[in-house]
Structures are given as structure tokens and as C-alpha cells.
Amino acid sequence: MRNPIVIGMSWIAVYLGIIVLPLLVLLFYPPTPNAERSFWLEFSVALGFIGLAMMAMQFALTARLHPIEDSYGIDLILQFHRYTSVVAFFFILVHPLILFIDNPETLQLLNFFQAPWRARAAVIATLALIALVVTSIWRKRLHIPYEPWRLAHGILAAIAVGFGLGHALGVGNYLELFWKQIIWVGMAAAALWLLLYVRLLKPLFMLKKPYLVETVIPHRGNVWNLVLRPRSHQGLNFQPGQFAWITLQISPFRMREHPFSIASSATHPDRLEFGIKAVGDFTNTIKDVKPGTKAYLDGPYGVFTTDRYEDTAGFVLIAGGIGITPIMSMLVTLAEREDERPLLLIYSSKSWEDITYREEIEALKDKLDITVVHVLREPSEDWSGESGYVDKELLQRYIPKRPATRNYFICAVPKMMEQVEAALHDLGVPVTNVHMEHYNIV
Ligand SMILES: Cc1cc2nc3c(=O)[nH]c(=O)nc-3n(C[C@H](O)[C@H](O)[C@H](O)COP(=O)(O)OP(=O)(O)OC[C@H]3O[C@@H](n4cnc5c(N)ncnc54)[C@H](O)[C@@H]3O)c2cc1C
The missing domain is CATH 1.20.120 (Four Helix Bundle (Hemerythrin (Met), subunit A))
Structure with missing residues (x-):
């Protein structure tokens, strides 16, 4: 190689x-x-x-x-x-x-x-x-x-x-x-x-490789999964964690293309799911997209993928809010590949009801050696789990005693990513083991 x-x-x-x-x-x-x-x-x-x-x-x-x-x-x-x-x-x-x-x-x-x-x-x-x-x-x-x-x-x-x-x-x-x-x-x-x-x-x-919207599935946290099927071609071969630029309707010549991480399993290039949080002009329209709508993809892109670190002993995945989408793809792909390495997911959400893919993550516990730590910013009074911010003390409680044996993937809002990156550094994680995906690139 x-x-x-x-x-x-x-x-x-x-x-x-x-x-x-x-x-x-x-x-x-x-x-x-x-x-x-x-x-x-x-x-x-x-x-x-x-x-x-x-x-x-x-x-x-x-x-x-x-x-x-x-x-x-x-x-x-x-x-x-x-x-x-x-x-x-x-x-x-x-x-x-x-x-x-x-x-x-x-x-x-x-x-x-x-x-x-x-x-x-x-x-x-x-x-x-x-x-x-x-x-x-x-x-x-x-x-x-x-x-x-x-x-x-x-x-x-x-x-x-x-x-x-x-x-x-x-x-x-x-x-x-x-x-x-x-x-x-x-x-x-x-x-x-x-x-x-x-x-x-x-x-x-891209025009030669269109996709059709199969369905739009509502999820917790104001997130909508857009499910695409390739039309008369094989689909998109991607690595879990990568993203693509999506254009919906009309043609790929439109300037309205938006980047989204692929949330589904890399073992199914012929069925792609994108978890899209409604935050603005385009994303607010996803819930109303009709099955059969044409879509075009430019991708896959990105180096934020577990597939680049086959030799690692396990993964620590840290997500905040919609940052869960690339990590979800990593988890479902690892599950389908029957990967036995230990995984730790630290997932920050607003409240228990807001946890996007909560049930899907719970179900993955049967297929993966995974520890899931939910961290709630606005927990209810009876919540006994972690709350507040993902900081150094919290990370220290969960990451392995020999932190350099794992690779760490972080996808969250910029502030959380900065703080988690600094905390991991303080805890002895080599910079080469920390990988981040920024959603606010422009
Ligand atoms: C690599 C990557 C992966 C992403 N994955 C996801 C995901 O899985 N799920 C998800 O919900 N969101 C994801 N995003 C964020 C998503 O692209 C933006 O939320 C979306 O484009 C906002 O569009 P809008 O018109 O609804 O919002 P607006 O209110 O118009 O825009 C909000 C902000 O989003 C950014 N933005 C808007 N349009 C674009 C565009 N065409 N291209 C790039 N940035 C834009 C700008 O910074 C803008 O200020 C990802 C972003 C990147 C860079």
C-alpha cells in the first residue's frame, strides 16, 4: 500500500x-x-x-x-x-x-x-x-x-x-x-x-447516475433520513463516515448542492441513507420530499472513516447532535461486518427524547462489543447518567487506560470538537489517533 x-x-x-x-x-x-x-x-x-x-x-x-x-x-x-x-x-x-x-x-x-x-x-x-x-x-x-x-x-x-x-x-x-x-x-x-x-x-x-428518493423517515431530534436508491446503476461505493454532495430535483447544474454524511451501511452501496437535521432553507424541506424525486450525488468524499485504521485495537466515537450520522454509518457497517473490536460511543444530546437514532443504537448492542454513554445537556430530574459537557473528566472515566491503542473519531459542533480534541491531547492520545469531521466548512 x-x-x-x-x-x-x-x-x-x-x-x-x-x-x-x-x-x-x-x-x-x-x-x-x-x-x-x-x-x-x-x-x-x-x-x-x-x-x-x-x-x-x-x-x-x-x-x-x-x-x-x-x-x-x-x-x-x-x-x-x-x-x-x-x-x-x-x-x-x-x-x-x-x-x-x-x-x-x-x-x-x-x-x-x-x-x-x-x-x-x-x-x-x-x-x-x-x-x-x-x-x-x-x-x-x-x-x-x-x-x-x-x-x-x-x-x-x-x-x-x-x-x-x-x-x-x-x-x-x-x-x-x-x-x-x-x-x-x-x-x-x-x-x-x-x-x-x-x-x-x-x-x-452525475446526470448519468441519478438516484430516486425511496422514502423519508422521521427521527428524533428533528432529523429526517432521506433514503436513496440508484436508478439503473450500481450505486455508490463508499467507506463508512464519508459524505456526498446532494442535489435534489431539477438537475445537478443547480448551485443548490449540500454536503451530508452517509448514515447507512457501506455494505449496501445500492441503498443510501442520509440523516438530515432541519436547520435552514434546504434542510427544512427534506420532510416534504416525495418518493420518486430525482437526486444526484457527488461523492464519496472525506477521510473521516474507520476503514483507514484497520490495525487499531478498537474505536472511540464521540458525537454531538447531528454529528452522529457518519458515526452511525461506522457502527452499522462494523455490525454487518461482524467486527468484534471494542467500541465506545460518547454521544451528547440535548435531552433523552432528542437522542437521534436512540433505539437504533440500542439495538446495535446485540451485534457489537459497544459501550454507549449518553451525555445530556438538559437532563430530566430522574436522569442518573452523564450530563453537561463532554470534558476531560468525563472522557477520563471512559476511555481505555492505554488511550493510544484506539483511534478516536469526533463529529460535533465546533466548540465541542475543540474541547474534546484538547482534552484527549491532555489525556495522552496522540494527535495522529484523533480524526474530526467539521460540518461548518463554509
Ligand atoms: C462534510 C459535511 C457533512 C455534513 N453532514 C451532515 C449530515 O449528515 N446531516 C446534517 O444534517 N447536516 C450535515 N452537514 C451540514 C449541512 O450541509 C448543512 O446543515 C446544510 O447544508 C444547511 O443547509 P440549509 O440551506 O438548510 O441551511 P442554511 O441556513 O441555508 O445554512 C446554514 C449553514 O450551513 C452551511 N451551508 C448552507 N448551504 C451549504 C452548502 N450548500 N454547502 C455547504 N454548507 C452549506 C453554511 O455554513 C450556512 O451558513 C454536513 C456538512 C458537511 C460540511
Whole structure:
């Protein structure tokens, strides 16, 4: 089997290689020497080139490419996308600032109506980039709904990279050689191709593999299980804990695709269940979805799966609320595979009546070597079990004496995940044994 660490490191090397490629080219094949070009001018241009290359690479990071997703998981990739966007933004903003300080006459280039088109392209790219960053960081504060934001995000990114490249080609100082232009145009074409792949080709593939809603089953905690059956194909081979993007009705070209963990057994790729909590526009409609409705899936994705840790002595599964869905898939799959390893489920819910899949989990006790600890935030007076938050003291009471012998899976609201992760660390669980799925990735 190929070593995942080596694969992960290789992707990082590829990323860094592409980012610095334009600079390496400049280093080995510098432009015609010009005595008037100061160090700061060269430095500013270098920042501009790196920033532009980083921006172009964002298309690859967000294209849901399986080889990359399978190495890191979507939340890590999106986190990387966010951080590197801010760094690229900083480089691109500092690039003209240095020029203005080094040679104040260049400030005239900001006069949009009189400036040459290459300067106008730079202004348009920078404004698009500012809009991109502001609407992403403060999307919720600005009350921008997810779908329009996502559409605008793609358009603004294409404008920023397209006009940024136009600016670089227009300035030309460093790109006068034909093949240097080829590198840049190639990078931009690859970015555009990725955008088309995600928005056009992938939906076309999905169109060929539709699913039909078989039924919608109500569960405790305002959760609805959407049951899908493949129509004229084999279904979806997935690992327990993975998720898929669902589009309901009309076509997969719609922007309304939402990610949901598969809650059913991985041994049945031809019957998929998604446990969906009603929290907003889309999820509130699930209860009314009619049997026979068409659905399209993009997946499976994610590295949050017990299947990656076959050698472990057992699993500790920690869920909060709807975070139970991927864990439910792990449990039912392990049960169907007659897995005999010891399992511990620590499950935080609001009240006894709110525990999603309470009866189903109880039934699994007959098939698995499992200890279930329910933790209630609002217990009734006669509740004698655990209550409050899942903290270090609670975990210490239940996790094995040799904690490093298990793998730990956490899926809950961000605050609970942070606290549980820190507590496990304090209790001696190696970071490599802790796996988390974030539902608030955007
Ligand atoms: C990997 C993953 C697995 C998930 N698994 C489950 C699950 O098994 N069960 C479950 O109930 N929920 C799950 N979620 C959360 C679920 O995707 C959101 O609750 C749902 O998309 C909210 O949509 P809405 O229109 O009803 O709510 P809204 O009120 O419109 O959105 C609430 C918030 O959800 C997020 N969101 C909205 N639309 C999308 C979208 N299209 N894509 C990504 N995020 C969006 C945004 O942060 C938004 O602010 C999962 C999320 C992720 C990332």
C-alpha cells in the first residue's frame, strides 16, 4: 500500500513547485538588464507573481479532485484554501504598494480612465480580489446566503485571476519570451479547465447516475433520513463516515448542492441513507420530499472513516447532535461486518427524547462489543447518567487506560470538537489517533 504521508508530502511539494515556478524561471532567465530597475521594484514584481500563482492554484484546491481530497480531507483543504488566499491577497496588495512608495509617479496608474489597459486590468483584478476576501470572511455577518455567495465567489475568482494574468502579460517586462508566456497562459487555462470541470463536466457525469428518493423517515431530534436508491446503476461505493454532495430535483447544474454524511451501511452501496437535521432553507424541506424525486450525488468524499485504521485495537466515537450520522454509518457497517473490536460511543444530546437514532443504537448492542454513554445537556430530574459537557473528566472515566491503542473519531459542533480534541491531547492520545469531521466548512 502506498504511504499516505509520502503522498501527502508529494502534493505539498507539487504545490510549492508550481507556486515558485515563475520565480525560478525569472531567476534562471532574467529579463534584459535595466539599470533603472531598483531592488524594490524587482521584489514587488516577485510578490505579484507568487500571489497570482497562488490564486490560480486555488482552483485546484477547490475542484474536489479525488487524489487531493483522499490525502487530506475536505476541511483541511478548505482551511488551507482560506489561509493561502489571505497570504496571496497580502502579496498582491503589497505588490503595487511597494511600487507606489518606490516610485510615486506610478500612482497615476490608478487613474482608471487615463491609465493604460494593463493598469486597468490590475485595478479590476485587485477590486475583485478585495470583494472575494471580504465576502468570504464576513459572509455570515453580511447575511449573504450560501448559494449566491458560492456563485459570486467563482465569478470573482475567475475575474481576479484572468485580469491579473492580463496585467502581467500586458506589462510584459518579465514575460517577453514566448515560452514564459506559455507557462502563465497554461496555468490560467488549467484554472479555467478546473472551473469548467466542476461546474459543467462533473454535473454531466452525475446526470448519468441519478438516484430516486425511496422514502423519508422521521427521527428524533428533528432529523429526517432521506433514503436513496440508484436508478439503473450500481450505486455508490463508499467507506463508512464519508459524505456526498446532494442535489435534489431539477438537475445537478443547480448551485443548490449540500454536503451530508452517509448514515447507512457501506455494505449496501445500492441503498443510501442520509440523516438530515432541519436547520435552514434546504434542510427544512427534506420532510416534504416525495418518493420518486430525482437526486444526484457527488461523492464519496472525506477521510473521516474507520476503514483507514484497520490495525487499531478498537474505536472511540464521540458525537454531538447531528454529528452522529457518519458515526452511525461506522457502527452499522462494523455490525454487518461482524467486527468484534471494542467500541465506545460518547454521544451528547440535548435531552433523552432528542437522542437521534436512540433505539437504533440500542439495538446495535446485540451485534457489537459497544459501550454507549449518553451525555445530556438538559437532563430530566430522574436522569442518573452523564450530563453537561463532554470534558476531560468525563472522557477520563471512559476511555481505555492505554488511550493510544484506539483511534478516536469526533463529529460535533465546533466548540465541542475543540474541547474534546484538547482534552484527549491532555489525556495522552496522540494527535495522529484523533480524526474530526467539521460540518461548518463554509
Ligand atoms: C462534510 C459535511 C457533512 C455534513 N453532514 C451532515 C449530515 O449528515 N446531516 C446534517 O444534517 N447536516 C450535515 N452537514 C451540514 C449541512 O450541509 C448543512 O446543515 C446544510 O447544508 C444547511 O443547509 P440549509 O440551506 O438548510 O441551511 P442554511 O441556513 O441555508 O445554512 C446554514 C449553514 O450551513 C452551511 N451551508 C448552507 N448551504 C451549504 C452548502 N450548500 N454547502 C455547504 N454548507 C452549506 C453554511 O455554513 C450556512 O451558513 C454536513 C456538512 C458537511 C460540511
